[in-house]
Amino acid sequence: MRESKRVKIALAVALLITPIPGCKKSDAPQSTSKAAANGEHTRLYITVQDVKVRSGPGTRYKIIAEIKGGYTVNVTGQEGEWLRVVSKHGKPPGYIDHRFARPTGPENAPMARSPRGTYKTTADIPVREGPGMHYRSVATIPQETKVMVVGAEGDWLKVQSQHGNPPGYIERRYAEQVPG
Numbered sequence: 189m190r191e192s193k194r195v196k197i198a199l200a201v202a203l204l205i206t207p208i209p210g211c212k213k214s215d216a217p218q219s220t221s222k223a224a225a226n227g228e229h230t231r232l233y234i235t236v237q238d239v240k241v242r243s244g245p246g247t248r249y250k251i252i253a254e255i256k257g258g259y260t261v262n263v264t265g266q267e268g269e270w271l272r273v274v275s276k277h278g279k280p281p282g283y284i285d286h287r288f289a290r291p292t293g294p295e296n297a298p299m300a301r302s303p304r305g306t307y308k309t310t311a312d313i314p315v316r317e318g319p320g321m322h323y324r325s326v327a328t329i330p331q332e333t334k335v336m337v338v339g340a341e342g343d344w345l346k347v348q349s350q351h352g353n354p355p356g357y358i359e360r361r362y363a364e365q366v367p368g
Contacts, residue, residue, distance in 0.1 A: 230262040232292040233271065239288035244342045245270035252282050260292060267341060303340035307363040309333045315356035319344035326356055334366065
């Protein structure tokens with residue numbers, strides 16, 4: 189492996205994790221991450237073995253880091269079988285397979301708010317077949333249109349069609365949740 193790649197991986201891992209050697213389930217602190225400071229609910233998990241961090245919730249996404257077993261991570265939500273982990277240093281979030289981590293606190297600790305619900309678009313936005321710019325655009329939703337969000341993958345919201353078409357994806361930054 190090239191030296192620069194090793195350095196980048198080590199830096200990414202260092203930014204995503206905080207080691208707690210010999211950490212016991214009962215003495216793990218509650219989250220103090222920037223995500224929590226920004227109003228995003230987090231929950232501490234501990235990795236049970238080495239785990240790859242991916243850029244999205246699935247094995248088809250790029251590996252962006254690796255976390256060694258026995259380290260704590262801040263989890264802000266779960267998408268299917270994937271836990272969304274956030275950096276304590278403001279780096280982009282990543283995803284780990286839920287089988288490789290367990291909660292450090294009570295099972296009823298808060299998690300991220302569900303992305304499901306009614307949203308309003310803040311611009312004219314394309315609807316894509318999948319969660320990414322590389323997917324084909326299948327429609328455009330005009331600004332100020334209410335949409336029903338049924339899930340999320342990374343920075344993409346999965347929207348339900350009102351006309352019976354398959355669900356599509358819009359960029360999260362162009363939609364805001366409607367209260368209530």
